[in-house]
Amino acid sequence: MQVKATHAAATPVRSRPNLAAVAALAGVSPSTASLAFSGSGPVSAVTRERVLAAAAQLDYAGPDPRAQSLRRGRSGIIGVVIEDRLRDAFRDPMNIAMLDGIADETGSLGAGLLLLTENGEGAASIRNAPVDAVVLIGCSPSLAAQVATFRQRGIALVAIEAEPMDDVLAIDLDNFNASQTLARHLAELGHGLVSVVSLPLDAARTRGAITEEAIAAGTGYTALERIRGVRAVFPDAPGRMAAVSSIEEGLIAGLAILSDVSTRPTAVIAQSDLLAVGVIRAAERLGLAVPGELSIVGFDGVKLDGIAPYDLTTMVQPAVEKGRAAGRGVIALLAGEHPRAVSFTSRFHRGTTTAPPDIH
Amino acid sequence: MQVKATHAAATPVRSRPNLAAVAALAGVSPSTASLAFSGSGPVSAVTRERVLAAAAQLDYAGPDPRAQSLRRGRSGIIGVVIEDRLRDAFRDPMNIAMLDGIADETGSLGAGLLLLTENGEGAASIRNAPVDAVVLIGCSPSLAAQVATFRQRGIALVAIEAEPMDDVLAIDLDNFNASQTLARHLAELGHGLVSVVSLPLDAARTRGAITEEAIAAGTGYTALERIRGVRAVFPDAPGRMAAVSSIEEGLIAGLAILSDVSTRPTAVIAQSDLLAVGVIRAAERLGLAVPGELSIVGFDGVKLDGIAPYDLTTMVQPAVEKGRAAGRGVIALLAGEHPRAVSFTSRFHRGTTTAPPDIH
DNA sequence: TGAGAGGGTCGAATCGATTCGATCGAACCG
C-alpha cells in the first residue's frame, strides 16, 4: 500500500519484488533461487547465502503463497463449515472443542483453519475458498449443492454428525442410542410424561413446538436422531425446538414447557447441557424443585463447574476426540488414503438432576 | 480423489477440467469463457449458455480459486491471529464477540476468516498464509517478526489492543482509564488493600505473583495497561497472573490471594469477568461473603445471566464493536484508504459485588 | 452510402513460483 521511499533512488519503483528479481540480483536462475528457499534439492551453501542476501536487500518476504498454492495445487488451508453465525456456534463449548480437536491434528500439517459459514453472503465465499479439505460441523444438508462443488473440485470432505453422503468421510456420534439411554433412565425412574428441548431442527432455527411436520421437514441431523432416540422409549414425547444451543434458549423453551401446569411434564430431556441449564433456570424461576418436582437431563458433558451448581445427568460425548478424528481424516484423505468412517460413543453420567417423579 | 468411471470411455482421463478445456469444448477462446464466468465484460447470452453447458458437461466447478487469487492478487481471505490455543482463546466470550464483529463486517466482502495461532508449529503457516489482511487480536509483540513479514508482503494489518506499531491500524480500548475507574470506585468505598488478578502477562502464560520483574518482562499489552491503571490509584497493589481468562484460572488465583488471612485484601480487581467469577467462587469456598467481606470487580461486561447469580461490578466494553471496527478497518485498508485509529471507551457498571470494606 | 460507434470475441502477456530433464564440472574409482 505505502510507497516505500527508502531505497527508491537506485531501483525503479517495482511494486514488490518477486523470486525472479531476487534471482537476478543474486546472479542465479529463478529455479536455483526457488531451491534455495524451499530447501528441497541440492544448493551449495554459498549460493543459498547469496540468494538470501539478495532477498534481504530487496526486502523480499519469501515465495508468494498464492503462487505456491497454484503451482503445488495445495493451499494449506482447511475449511471448517459452521452453521450460521460464529456467535451462535461458538456459544456452545462442544463446537469449540471440536474445532480445537481439528486444529490439534491439522496443525502438524501446517495448515490454518478457514471459518466458513453457510449463511447468505458467505455462500459466495464458501464456493470459492481455496481450501484443500473441508470439515462440515453439524451442518444441514442444505449444503448439498456446495458439497457437490467441493467434490467437483476434488476437495476432501469430512462431516461431523451429518447424514451419510457419498465421498464424505463421516465422523459420527451415537445420538440415537445415547438419547435412548437417557430416556430409559427416566423411564426406569418412573417418569411417563417427558418433554424434549431440541437443538434447531431446520436452517431457519425456528422456535416452537416439535410437531410431526417440523420433524418431517427437519434437516438438523443431530437433533432428529436424538428425538428419535427419545421416541423409541416415549413415542409421543412432546417438546420444543430451541433456536440455538444456549442457556438463554433453554430458559425460553423451559418456560414454554413448564408454565402450563396442566401439561407440565415430570422430566425434560434437553439436547445439550447448555439448554438443560436453561431449563433448570426456568424451573427455578417457576419455583419447581430439581430433581424433586422436575427431572432434567442434558447432553454433551460440558464442564459446568463454574457455570452451574448442579451435577447434571447427561451423556458425556468426546467432542475433542471427534474433532481430532476429523482432523486425522483430513490428513489421511489429503495423503490419498481411504480412511474409514468413525463413530463415537457417549457415556452415561448419572448426576443429581434426576429422581423419581413426585407423586402427589 | 476418486476416479470417476462415469463418462470415462469417450474423453481421455484428464484429471480435472480447467477453463481452457471448457472453452475448447464450447468453441470459444479462454478469455471469452472467463468473461462468461466472471460476468464482467460483454458476452452474448448464447455464448454464455454454451460455455455453461460445456462446463456442466465436463463437470467443471468454476474457476480455480488458487489461480484466481494469484492473478488477482487477492485471495479473499482475512487472517485472524489469536494468541495460543483456540480452546483458550474461545473460552472468553470477548474474543468470540470480537471475531463475530469482524465476520459481520468482512462478510460483505465475501471473505472468510482464517484462524492463525502464534504457537510453535502454526508459526510456519502464519508466515505463508495467503491472506489479504490480518487482524491481530490481543497479541503479544512476540509477533514483531511476523508483522514485519506481513508488511513486506503488503498485507493490510489491523491490531486490536496492541502496542502501537507502524503501518498497523490500531483498534484500542481505554484499558488504563477503565481500570483506574474501577480502582477509584474501590478507593471511594474505602478500600485500601486491593489485589489484582491479571490476564496473562507473557507469552508463556506464567502463573504467579505480579512482581516488578514480571511487569518489566511482560508483553501482554492489555494486562499491563490495566495493571497500570490500577496502580495509578493503588501504587503498590499486589496480585497474581492467570494463565488464561477463565473461571477456573480465576478460582486458582483467587485461592492463592485469599487463602492467607494475614495478607488478605478487602477487594480484588480481576481483569476479566470470567476471572472475577472464579475469584467469587474462591471466596465462596473460603466462606467469605461477597461483597460483605470481599469486594470484587471484573472487566468486560460479559452477560453472566446464566452463569452466575451475581451482578458483577465491572467495566462494560464494546467487544463486538471493536471487532466491527477492525473489520471496517480491513475493508478500508484493502480499498486503499487510510483509516484512522479507533479507540473505544468502556462504561462503568455498578453491580452488587462491591461494598465498603468490613471494619472488624 | 460512408463514417463512426460499440458490442462481442480473440490473442497474448502476465501473475509468481515449482519442477523435470538437461547440462556442465569435478571428484572418484578401477
Added chain:
DNA sequence: CGGTTCGATCGAATCGATTCGACCCTCTCA
C-alpha cells in the same frame, strides 16, 4: 588416465485463470 557418478545449476514448461488491446462485424446516423 579414462569413464562414471554425483552435485550444482540452469531452461523451459506448467499450474489456471484474468485482462488489456486489437479486431471484426453490425447497426446507426448524417
